Ligand code: SF4
């Protein structure tokens with residue numbers, strides 16, 4: 001520990017601290033621009049100059065290490081003069097037109113100029129001007145004359161984003177911040193540079209010039225997208241969400257959010273929002289009032305149950321719905337006598353349902369995961385499934401963790417990977433079994449899984465060595481593994497490896513409330529907190545054996561299902577499809593009979609349980625749009641109208657309290673599985689790799705215009721290894737014909753030799769590909 | 785995009801640094817790329833670095849293209865604009881100027897019929913002003929193609945040098 005005195009305050013700080021750190025720890029503010037606690041030290045703005053006794057000149061606090069007995073003055077004449085001088089230099093080339101600048105009112109340069117600069121400028125000469133740059137549809141770099149060259153944006157892309165997409169070209173007064181010529185900034189967490197930029201150089205393209213910062217009220221919320229549960233500040237004006245910013249939470253999102261969290265709000269204000277209940281009769285849609293619509297729903301449900309029994313009804317829900325909504329949905333279904341309820345529409349393997357012993361989750365806290373020394377990620381297109389968590393993992397690698405990967409595609413993770421096994425989806429179980437076998441051999445241990453037929457490859461050996469050799473280890477299964485037709489076996493293998501290595505194992509929850517849905521029992525085999533339930537049909541079974549009536553909560557089955565072709569067919573044959581939805585999507589308009597407008601996360605109180613099992617509640621930030629109502633209210637009313645008891649809740653808090661009285665969160669989660677048979681043989685055949693694109697994951701981001709203009713939202717194309725294309729006589733760079741079941745699609749085919757043999761990669765959940773079948777099922781490819 | 789010989793030279797640069805620090809070799813790699821372009825380029829456009837070459841070098845070193853671009857645009861010996869077969873850089877800083885540096889530049893300018901900063905119509909010469917080359921005692925000094933330093937460049941010496949280059 002070192003002793004230091006700052007402005008007369010004595011304190012001790014750990015070795016290696018800078019003067020800036022020390023000042024922060026006692027709440028002394030030192031003005032700064034380039035310094036940021038999560039980025040490397042650049043010390044290029046010089047705003048943080050302070051006087052240090054015995055030093056002949058002012059020193060930059062952000063880059064000066066504390067030495068024992070150091071005496072620092074942040075407000076002495078020397079410091080003040082230095083700060084005023086730096087400010088004068090910074091303002092030489094900075095336009096002094098704050099009233100027309102988008103950053104005005106929330107600009108660090110403006111604030112610090114008021115605090116530390118002079119009231120007028122001595123500089124009369126011409127200022128330099130810099131042409132704007134194109135950084136893509138999210139970040140505006142239109143006003144680069146405002147840039148003060150702090151390089152925060154540059155360091156962010158390199159250090160947090162993992163790939164330096166922004167650089168500072170040229171030198172001295174010709175310096176310019178730019179992306180590489182002709183390229184845009186494509187990082188899936190790029191929007192953070194807007195927050196980092198201390199001036200109005202980088203601003204939010206969708207937001208800029210729409211309103212002033214001081215006209216916005218700030219409300220806390222939680223991201224409804226991936227399972228990380230990023231904390232948000234939602235900024236609102238006249239009952240409209242205008243902007244979304246990160247709310248700092250070191251244990252979850254630090255001070256960042258992904259672009260999906262930041263820009264998806266455009267979807268909340270989409271023209272496709274359903275504002276009134278609608279009923280279809282005579283093949284036409286009619287707007288109606290709630291009473292009529294609800295009466296229609298009740299009549300429909302009672303009718304189907306009278307004619308065909310309760311089992312003819314299926315509830316399909318979404319893991320993007322709140323805990324309260326999902327809880328009431330399963331309560332409503334079960335109270336009505338319907339046991340067919342599921343949230344796992346994109347899953348294809350339910351064989352472990354009976355073996356499940358608790359709600360599935362990450363298996364540790366997020367902080368524990370990123371502090372783990374050896375991490376194995378199985379079946380995750382990390383950057384597209386969990387954009388911010390992927391960046392957390394990159395930071396973990398920087399701090400010395402080994403990242404191991406078993407996946408079906410060799411995508412750049414923008415970080416060092418210790419060992420990777422890239423195999424066809426058909427060989428995924430075999431790949432993980434190889435690791436298990438290698439672990440068994442390394443540990444000279446036993447396992448119940450039959451591994452006789454498994455041959456351990458070098459990469460599996462390396463992964464096993466990493467997991468067994470590290471002081472802490474974790475195995476996590478991504479979306480792809482969870483959607484995979486052998487998910488249960490993958491989880492079982494992870495459990496076996498964990499048993500031998502002490503590694504934690506769990507799931508990277510796909511959606512904001514997948515873990516919550518597990519918890520409340522929006523499942524056919526478990527009710528809330530694992531309470532016993534009369535077994536019903538799971539999501540796949542409800543599609544495979546079509547029901548007479550479906551109740552859809554916040555889901556568009558053509559985008560949210562493992563097999564959209566089958567799901568849409570099942571909807572179409574049903575006598576009635578009742579959709580509680582915030583949007584009148586084209587699919588719903590086609591196959592539903594009644595649309596009940598429900599509020600998205602921003603318009604209702606509720607809570608999400610993130611992948612680490614943390615329940616985060618929030619309030620609505622704006623009033624429900626039009627006549628839409630929070631879904632929990634709709635279900636409460638339906639419960640009453642169906643004459644069911646237990647639907648008297650007055651608020652989302654009531655619903656939550658009722659749920660939480662049923663069990664304790666701490667003991668609710670358990671990934672362990674009972675008996676699951678593992679078949680380690682890798683099957684042969686041509687198989688599709690059908691992932692969900694980053695901005696197609698849920699109903700809100702599908703309608704966020706700016707996100708839909710990014711490179712990640714480009715129309716899907718089919719890629720396949722050139723060996724396969726040659727064998728099938730299909731030309732790369734031309735349209736090919738893909739066929740799954742009764743669906744065909746003509747789409748551009750490109751060669752990608754990083755894919756495993758006999759795979760065709762083509763995204764699912766996209767309007768273009770909804771006619772096709774299962775995400776990881778067999779597929780035919782011809783030139784067509 | 786670069787010859788096997790250049791790539792081998794870049795590999796030698798890379799080998800000077802720890803295995804995971806290939807980015808340290810970016811200056812050397814860009815220099816090697818520029819030399820190859822100057823020697824093989826047929827037109828001024830082909831003799832300088834452009835975004836494709838920089839991206840190639842960056843990918844070869846496995847660094848971000850913009851990181852290599854930053855370096856290439858920071859140092860002015862990396863030609864980013866079309867350049868003649870012979871790039872003549874005359875020092876006109878104060879010590880040289882006192883000993884005829886400016887005169888030397890003007891003499892060349894007149895002789896080649898191009899202003900400072902220009903390239904001759906036949907694409908043969910580019911004339912530039914340079915900063916101190918650390919040889920003020922030998923003034924006037926000039927550099928040919930970054931690598932060849934010429935001292936005591938009186939008009940006669942310049943005539944001789946240009947004749948040599950021709
Ligand atoms: S654009 Fe903004 S963040 Fe980037 S260097 Fe300039 S002032 Fe800093």
Ligand code: FES
Nearest residue numbers: 032043045046062
């Ligand atoms: S904050 Fe210290 S130099 Fe910029």
